[in-house]
Amino acid sequence: MLEFYPHIKSVHVYAVLASGSLFFLRGLLVQAGVRWPMAAGVRYLSYTIDTVLLTAALMLLTILPAAIYANGWLAAKLGLLVAYIGLGTFALRRGRTRQVRAVCYVAAVAVFVSMYFIARTHDPLGPLKLLTS
Amino acid sequence: MNSTKKLWLGLATLLTVSFSVLLWTGGEIHREAPPMPDRVVTVAGDVVFTRANIETGRQVWQSIGGQQLGSIWGHGGYVAPDWTADWLHREAIATLDLWSGREFGSRYEELRPAEQAAYRQRLTDTIRVNSWNEAERTITISADRALAIAEVSAHYDSLFSADPDSTWLREAYAMKNDTVPDAGHRAQLAAFFWWTAWAATTERPGKDISFTNNWPAESLVGNKPPTSAFMWTVFSVLFLIAGIALLGWYHAVDAARHDKPLTLPDTDPLAMVVVTPSMRATAKYFWVVIALFLAQILLGAMTAHYQVEGQEMYGFAISDILPYSLTRTWHTQLAVLWIATAWLGTGLYIAPAVSGHEPKFQRLGVNLLWVCLLIIVVGAFAGQWFAVMQKLGLDNNFWFGHQGWEYVDLGRFWQWFLFIGLGLWLTLVGRALWPALTRRDESQSIVTLLFLSTVAIGLFYGAGLMWGEHTHISMVEYWRWWVVHLWVEGFFEVFATAVIAFLFTRLGLIRISTATVAVLFATMVFMAGGVLGTLHHLYFAGTPTAVLALGASFSALEVVPLAYIGFEAYHTFKLGRAMPWMERYRWPIMFFTAVAFWNLVGAGLFGFLINPPLPLYYMQGLNLTPLHGHTALFGVYGMLGIGLMLFCMRGMKPAARWSNPLLKTSFWALNIGLAGMALMTLLPLGILQLIAAIENGYWYARSAEFMQQPLVDLLVWMRVPGDTVFSVGALALAWFVFRLWVRPQKEEVALPDNSETIGN
Numbered sequence: 001m002l003e004f005y006p007h008i009k010s011v012h013v014y015a016v017l018a019s020g021s022l023f024f025l026r027g028l029l030v031q032a033g034v035r036w037p038m039a040a041g042v043r044y045l046s047y048t049i050d051t052v053l054l055t056a057a058l059m060l061l062t063i064l065p066a067a068i069y070a071n072g073w074l075a076a077k078l079g080l081l082v083a084y085i086g087l088g089t090f091a092l093r094r095g096r097t098r099q100v101r102a103v104c105y106v107a108a109v110a111v112f113v114s115m116y117f118i119a120r121t122h123d124p125l126g127p128l129k130l131l132t133s
Numbered sequence: 134m135n136s137t138k139k140l141w142l143g144l145a146t147l148l149t150v151s152f153s154v155l156l157w158t159g160g161e162i163h164r165e166a167p168p169m170p171d172r173v174v175t176v177a178g179d180v181v182f183t184r185a186n187i188e189t190g191r192q193v194w195q196s197i198g199g200q201q202l203g204s205i206w207g208h209g210g211y212v213a214p215d216w217t218a219d220w221l222h223r224e225a226i227a228t229l230d231l232w233s234g235r236e237f238g239s240r241y242e243e244l245r246p247a248e249q250a251a252y253r254q255r256l257t258d259t260i261r262v263n264s265w266n267e268a269e270r271t272i273t274i275s276a277d278r279a280l281a282i283a284e285v286s287a288h289y290d291s292l293f294s295a296d297p298d299s300t301w302l303r304e305a306y307a308m309k310n311d312t313v314p315d316a317g318h319r320a321q322l323a324a325f326f327w328w329t330a331w332a333a334t335t336e337r338p339g340k341d342i343s344f345t346n347n348w349p350a351e352s353l354v355g356n357k358p359p360t361s362a363f364m365w366t367v368f369s370v371l372f373l374i375a376g377i378a379l380l381g382w383y384h385a386v387d388a389a390r391h392d393k394p395l396t397l398p399d400t401d402p403l404a405m406v407v408v409t410p411s412m413r414a415t416a417k418y419f420w421v422v423i424a425l426f427l428a429q430i431l432l433g434a435m436t437a438h439y440q441v442e443g444q445e446m447y448g449f450a451i452s453d454i455l456p457y458s459l460t461r462t463w464h465t466q467l468a469v470l471w472i473a474t475a476w477l478g479t480g481l482y483i484a485p486a487v488s489g490h491e492p493k494f495q496r497l498g499v500n501l502l503w504v505c506l507l508i509i510v511v512g513a514f515a516g517q518w519f520a521v522m523q524k525l526g527l528d529n530n531f532w533f534g535h536q537g538w539e540y541v542d543l544g545r546f547w548q549w550f551l552f553i554g555l556g557l558w559l560t561l562v563g564r565a566l567w568p569a570l571t572r573r574d575e576s577q578s579i580v581t582l583l584f585l586s587t588v589a590i591g592l593f594y595g596a597g598l599m600w601g602e603h604t605h606i607s608m609v610e611y612w613r614w615w616v617v618h619l620w621v622e623g624f625f626e627v628f629a630t631a632v633i634a635f636l637f638t639r640l641g642l643i644r645i646s647t648a649t650v651a652v653l654f655a656t657m658v659f660m661a662g663g664v665l666g667t668l669h670h671l672y673f674a675g676t677p678t679a680v681l682a683l684g685a686s687f688s689a690l691e692v693v694p695l696a697y698i699g700f701e702a703y704h705t706f707k708l709g710r711a712m713p714w715m716e717r718y719r720w721p722i723m724f725f726t727a728v729a730f731w732n733l734v735g736a737g738l739f740g741f742l743i744n745p746p747l748p749l750y751y752m753q754g755l756n757l758t759p760l761h762g763h764t765a766l767f768g769v770y771g772m773l774g775i776g777l778m779l780f781c782m783r784g785m786k787p788a789a790r791w792s793n794p795l796l797k798t799s800f801w802a803l804n805i806g807l808a809g810m811a812l813m814t815l816l817p818l819g820i821l822q823l824i825a826a827i828e829n830g831y832w833y834a835r836s837a838e839f840m841q842q843p844l845v846d847l848l849v850w851m852r853v854p855g856d857t858v859f860s861v862g863a864l865a866l867a868w869f870v871f872r873l874w875v876r877p878q879k880e881e882v883a884l885p886d887n888s889e890t891i892g893n
Contacts, residue, residue: 001441051854051857051858055850058447061448062441064448066448
């Protein structure tokens with residue numbers, strides 16, 4: 001598997017970018033009152049991208065040594081992932097008022113950006129690390 | 134004599150004849166089984182193995198999980214090798230290297246092709262000779278063979294210990310370090326593996342085929358498919374086509390008979406059912422179903438993951454506490470347990486509903502049985518953990534630990550407990566159904582058939598008690614398949630057909646007379662192939678050619694009714710839309726429709742793929758087996774279990790509003806996930822293995838060299854999307870059930886004017 005590491009990582013990164021971009025776009029349009037971002041086709045596209053993303057992530061986890069768990073950056077990212085999913089569902093569907101949806105959307109995007117920087121810096125502080133360095 | 138009586142008579146005759154032949158075949162298997170020697174000696178008289186070595190070796194193998202870790206004669210798990218084929222190949226290479234080293238000073242693989250061919254012929258000529266002396270109960274082997282045995286034994290000693298030299302191989306086979314910590318036990322384990330390989334290549338007296346009908350394919354020792362495998366494969370296809378034609382004719386004639394259209398009820402006849410205390414008590418059975426189903430999925434994910442990281446789970450050394458053979462044991466056992474629990478719950482729920490009779494202390498019985506089931510699951514699983522971790526000792530293993538027989542892994546004590554539990558279930562269902570059984574009305578036949586299928590489910594598990602600790606492995610396999618095939622594939626099928634038809638009669642959607650005839654006929658057709666079809670599992674388990682002939686012919690007939698399952702699927706689907714109130718049963722009906730679909734695909738197509746002797750000669754124990762296993766066991770019986778559970782819940786919670794999106798997600802995710810698992814991993818991987826087995830011998834298709842290729846790794850990873858979707862379906866179902874009891878939403882139900890119970 002090790003020989004395929006660069007390919008799998010590329011799939012993971014592109015899937016992250018596709019997933020994040022799609023959420024960013026859908027969230028923006030939902031806030032503007034547009035309905036098609038919640039259409040079945042778009043939802044299934046989102047599920048497909050996320051499943052690819054998950055598969056690649058699990059493959060990377062088995063390839064990388066156990067040291068990947070050191071300093072807690074991965075745990076921080078996974079913790080934020082749960083928050084991102086929760087906020088994302090409220091931003092797109094579950095939020096009862098427009099205000100709730102908007103706040104959740106902004107928070108979800110902020111969490112996503114944090115996860116991105118945590119992954120890039122391999123540091124649980126993520127964007128804060130960038131500010132302090 | 135009316136047509137119902139004729140069908141009953143036909144069914145009784147068919148079952149009598151089929152079981153007589155099956156029992157006769159059991160006698161033949163016992164008579165013709167490969168002999169168990171008192172001693173294995175060299176020509177110089179040195180003792181290599183004793184009977185005690187071989188028999189204790191089998192106990193050791195059983196205690197580490199037996200068929201759950203690798204396989205013997207092709208029966209068992211798929212990640213570790215088939216120990217018979219692996220031993221045979223290693224012993225053949227060791228012998229060839231010994232000869233070529235002695236005569237050419239080089240290894241066998243370095244010789245020229247003509248020299249290799251000469252050595253292969255020499256090996257074939259010597260290794261296939263049957264040196265069994267019945268009077269002295271000894272097997273005599275050459276000194277060279279004893280040297281080869283010593284070399285292979287040393288390999289297994291290293292593999293089953295914590296020897297660092299075998300670390301890579303243990304990871305590839307998903308074995309924990311120190312699988313067998315005791316060196317003496319490892320030597321005995323090798324004796325057992327050798328004996329299975331001896332039987333696989335030694336010719337039967339007076340015949341030119343081995344005790345295992347030349348299985349496994351191994352060109353080094355002249356193991357190739359026997360003529361009978363080819364012949365009976367061809368005949369089985371002919372029988373299948375003839376059977377399909379015959380049943381097609383019957384359906385054509387049957388379609389010409391028009392019943393008067395049935396007046397369908399305006400409201401749900403089951404809406405007024407009186408839910409008795411014992412019926413209400415079955416709710417906890419269904420909560421357990423959900424819990425066991427989720428646990429089974431989790432253990433399945435772990436088992437599949439072990440194929441990638443042999444001893445770890447994403448970097449955590451999980452095999453130290455929960456090794457592969459244990460996760461696989463629990464995964465396969467939970468499949469049967471949760472499905473059976475769903476059916477037990479259904480039986481207990483519908484019996485008082487049908488008769489309108491709540492016997493005294495019925496609720497107490499239902500609760501007591503539920504507690505017993507929990508004790509059995511926890512107790513049996515704990516025993517298996519202690520066994521596989523080698524903390525139980527061989528003396529206690531048979532009764533309280535791990536028997537190592539796939540699907541019948543429970544220790545004998547727990548098997549008896551389960552059998553008694555099934556007896557209790559049968560009693561509870563029987564006493565509640567009794568007024569309906571003795572009522573002389575047109576329902577009597579179908580109620581009797583439903584009850585008989587529950588009797589069969591209760592009693593046929595008893596076949597699992599027919600072997601002892603040292604019973605010959607061929608006979609253990611014979612009785613084990615009574616349980617796995619006759620019980621699971623036979624009487625579960627009858628119960629499934631009977632219960633679905635029965636529920637439709639209670640909903641007033643089909644006539645009782647029509648349903649009775651249809652169910653009796655379907656039972657006859659299923660049993661015509663099903664009883665003797667049991668033998669298709671036993672082609673290569675040390676059995677005579679008669680097993681191959683009967684198994685091939687009758688297992689082909691098993692597929693015949695499945696070829697027409699489309700009729701049933703369409704009919705079921707149509708009934709689901711017959712009246713507006715049937716919307717209340719939409720999802721149970723959809724799951725019943727899925728049962729029909731997977732019966733065709735999982736049981737019919739993927740089942741017949743591996744049924745005939747010639748394909749199975751190469752396919753046994755490859756990933757094409759779990760392809761059939763997953764799509765048939767979950768696809769048919771799992772879907773049925775869920776459908777029945779939902780049906781009962783509809784009655785238990787008549788006023789609860791069902792979440793359509795949740796059930797829709799669950800239904801489609803479970804079906805799509807199952808298809809993904811089958812088509813993206815199991816089928817392509819199985820086909821790759823098949824090609825490898827045909828071209829390089831069976832051992833290679835199961836070897837670490839083959840299974841650790843990047844392409845195989847990739848195919849294993851392709852399970853993740855399908856498995857993820859499947860898990861979403863299971864979680865949605867669990868959430869749906871949770872919300873039925875926790876803060877449920879109410880809806881108005883239209884009730885019939887004058888209903889009392891659904892039985893009246």
